[in-house]
Amino acid sequence: MKSSDPILLVEDDRIDVLNVKRGFKDIHAENPLYVAENGEVALEFLRNSQNPKPALILLDLNMPRMNGLEFLRILKNDPGWRLIPVIVLTTSQEDQDRRHSFELSAAGYIVKPLDYDNFVKILQTIYQYWLLSQSFEGG
Amino acid sequence: MASDICRVLLVDDDEDDYIMTRDFLSEAEQLTFKLDWVDSYPEGLAAIAQNQHDVYLLDFRLGKEDGLELLQAALKLGCTKPIILLTGVGDHDIDQKAMATGASDYLVKGNTLSATLLERSILHAMERKRGEIRQAQLMAELATANQELKDFAYIVSHDLKAPLRGIASLAVWLLKDYGDRLDENGKEMLQLIDGRVRRMGDLIDGVLQYSRVGRVRDEKTNVDLNQVVAAVKDAIAPPVGLEILVDSELPIVFVEKTRIQQVFQNLISNAVKYMGKPEGQIRIGHTTDNGFWQFFVSDTGIGIEERHFEKVFQIFQTLAPRDQSESTGVGLAIVKKIVELYGGRVWVTSQVGHSSTFFFTLPQTLEDRDV
Numbered sequence: 001m002k003s004s005d006p007i008l009l010v011e012d013d014r015i016d017v018l019n020v021k022r023g024f025k026d027i028h029a030e031n032p033l034y035v036a037e038n039g040e041v042a043l044e045f046l047r048n049s050q051n052p053k054p055a056l057i058l059l060d061l062n063m064p065r066m067n068g069l070e071f072l073r074i075l076k077n078d079p080g081w082r083l084i085p086v087i088v089l090t091t092s093q094e095d096q097d098r099r100h101s102f103e104l105s106a107a108g109y110i111v112k113p114l115d116y117d118n119f120v121k122i123l124q125t126i127y128q129y130w131l132l133s134q135s136f137e138g139g
Numbered sequence: 140m141a142s143d144i145c146r147v148l149l150v151d152d153d154e155d156d157y158i159m160t161r162d163f164l165s166e167a168e169q170l171t172f173k174l175d176w177v178d179s180y181p182e183g184l185a186a187i188a189q190n191q192h193d194v195y196l197l198d199f200r201l202g203k204e205d206g207l208e209l210l211q212a213a214l215k216l217g218c219t220k221p222i223i224l225l226t227g228v229g230d231h232d233i234d235q236k237a238m239a240t241g242a243s244d245y246l247v248k249g250n251t252l253s254a255t256l257l258e259r260s261i262l263h264a265m266e267r268k269r270g271e272i273r274q275a276q277l278m279a280e281l282a283t284a285n286q287e288l289k290d291f292a293y294i295v296s297h298d299l300k301a302p303l304r305g306i307a308s309l310a311v312w313l314l315k316d317y318g319d320r321l322d323e324n325g326k327e328m329l330q331l332i333d334g335r336v337r338r339m340g341d342l343i344d345g346v347l348q349y350s351r352v353g354r355v356r357d358e359k360t361n362v363d364l365n366q367v368v369a370a371v372k373d374a375i376a377p378p379v380g381l382e383i384l385v386d387s388e389l390p391i392v393f394v395e396k397t398r399i400q401q402v403f404q405n406l407i408s409n410a411v412k413y414m415g416k417p418e419g420q421i422r423i424g425h426t427t428d429n430g431f432w433q434f435f436v437s438d439t440g441i442g443i444e445e446r447h448f449e450k451v452f453q454i455f456q457t458l459a460p461r462d463q464s465e466s467t468g469v470g471l472a473i474v475k476k477i478v479e480l481y482g483g484r485v486w487v488t489s490q491v492g493h494s495s496t497f498f499f500t501l502p503q504t505l506e507d508r509d510v
Contacts, residue, residue: 015305022312062301091300093347094293095355114304114340115333116311 001130005055006032010042010071011089012063019116020058020089023123031055039066043074046081054084055135059106061090061097069097072104083136087126145170145261146191150183150209151198151225156248160196166254169262180204187213194261195222196246199233207236214241219272221264243267292350299343307336338467342455345469349454352476357395364389364399368423371403380417383407386424390432392501398477403436405470406497410438413495430503431483437496443489451487474499 011017017035024033034054036042043066045051057075061068068088075081085107090097093111101109108126113119149160157176164172175192177183180201187195187209195213197206206224213222221243226233234245243264246252310332318326365388372383392399403423410421419439426433443451450456454472478485478499489495 013301013305015308016301018312019304019308062298091304092293112304114300114307114337116308119308 001055001133001135003030003131006034006052007056007058008034008036008042008045008054009058010036010039010068011060012037016060019119020123023120026120027124027127029127038063039068039071042071056130057084057086058089059086061088061092069100069104072101072106076105143170145172145193147172147174147194147196147261148186148192149174149176149196150201151176152178152201153198156198163254163257167258169258180209183209184212187218188216192220194220194265197222197224199224199226199230207233207240210237210240210242221268223260223264288350289354292347292354295343295346300340303336303339307333310336341467345467349469349473349476352473352480357397359393359395361391361393362396362399363391367400368403371400371407374404375408375411377411378417381411381414381419381421383421386422389425394481402474402477402499405474406436409470410436410440413440414438415441431500432503433498433500435496435498437494439494442491442493442495443487444491448487452485
């Protein structure tokens with residue numbers, strides 16, 4: 001991933017969206033950040049050819065209309081999208097959610113911490129890892 | 140009771156048996172019986188399907204089918220009334236098969252059969268059946284309750300924490316972005332919000348951990364407790380000046396490793412937490428008593444008053460003021476739950492200002508208690 005590649009955040013909670021936006025600013029990540037408030041909106045975003053293809057997706061699990069796992073299943077079954085790495089960002093510590101996420105080829109599973117400073121540390125680690133990692137498309 | 144009418148259906152291809160049964164039932168003392176009779180398998184099954192009797196008597200010999208087959212067919216139809224099989228002398232195999240299949244009783248026809256015996260068998264069969272049905276209901280209710288509990292834990296983990304995280308973030312951002320416009324009082328309030336949010340988060344985690352004990356099952360293996368205690372010691376990393384000693388060669392037990400680890404982890408970290416001074420000693424050991432291992436974790440810490448000996452094992456009970464304590468009061472409740480799940484006991488003795496010793500037992504032949 002390059003520092004100019006777009007990132008898609010799929011998240012319904014406004015404060016959690018602010019968390020990520022603010023966190024990106026704090027770690028000086030300048031990638032364009034697109035936000036979809038649930039799985040359905042995220043699919044619409046991906047289907048629209050006007051939109052850039054994200055180099056990374058940050059995915060909440062618990063969302064209305066189409067939850068994260070449903071979205072992940074569709075994404076990973078689509079030849080055009082399946083190579084986009086997806087990191088699950090959730091409050092769920094349940095084994096079943098972890099298992100389903102990895103069965104659906106999630107690239108990571110992060111439980112959102114309660115406090116913001118910890119969240120920023122986590123965000124920084126994820127971000128730096130993906131900056132180092134080559135992606136397949138455009139890489 | 141005499142006014143109760145008990146409707147009995149006899150399925151028997153021998154009219155003599157019908158006459159005998161009818162005569163016996165007319166002598167009954169505790170109940171008034173109304174006897175119906177059909178003499179073939181298909182008629183029997185059709186009558187059972189109508190569900191108009193309180194008890195069924197099936198003869199084993201029924202032309203080309205037999206009473207066992209009728210019993211199976213009746214149960215398959217969902218028959219909830221007691222079924223008694225009538226067999227010939229010496230058919231022990233059939234008797235046993237009948238009971239295993241789900242008959243409420245079997246009666247051997249012949250000289251030993253009497254009016255008293257028949258009546259008693261019917262009464263007991265009906266009583267037992269009522270018990271079975273009640274038990275099945277309770278099991279179904281228990282299964283529902285368990286499922287609800289699982290769902291509840293899931294909801295807690297997802298939905299209760301999300302808004303809390305929001306509050307936490309907002310408090311931090313208010314302080315960062317508007318801190319220069321707040322006086323000390325206002326800043327302190329925001330810090331208090333932050334503290335309460337953390338506490339609430341810890342409590343939610345505690346509830347989840349506590350509910351996990353019964354909810355999530357691991358594979359049982361042979362676990363060397365010496366290794367478990369060594370690992371826990373490493374993980375806790377006690378402050379210098381605090382000695383942790385293992386007194387005896389601990390046994391190998393057949394348990395879920397994560398659970399037994401939790402027991403030692405919680406007991407030892409409690410001992411560290413409530414030492415109350417920079418130097419002290421924690422001893423771990425065990426004895427064997429009457430088919431049980433008895434383990435102890437003792438410390439030279441602040442101790443517990445006797446009136447709190449029970450209370451410390453209840454969830455969310457801590458002895459320190461909530462504001463000053465980092466503990467949520469879940470650790471010992473989890474210890475108690477795990478130990479009791481394995482059929483053991485847990486208790487504490489203490490001298491205030493001197494020492495506390497936590498004991499727990501595990502049966503040497505470990506069986507699991509839950510259903």
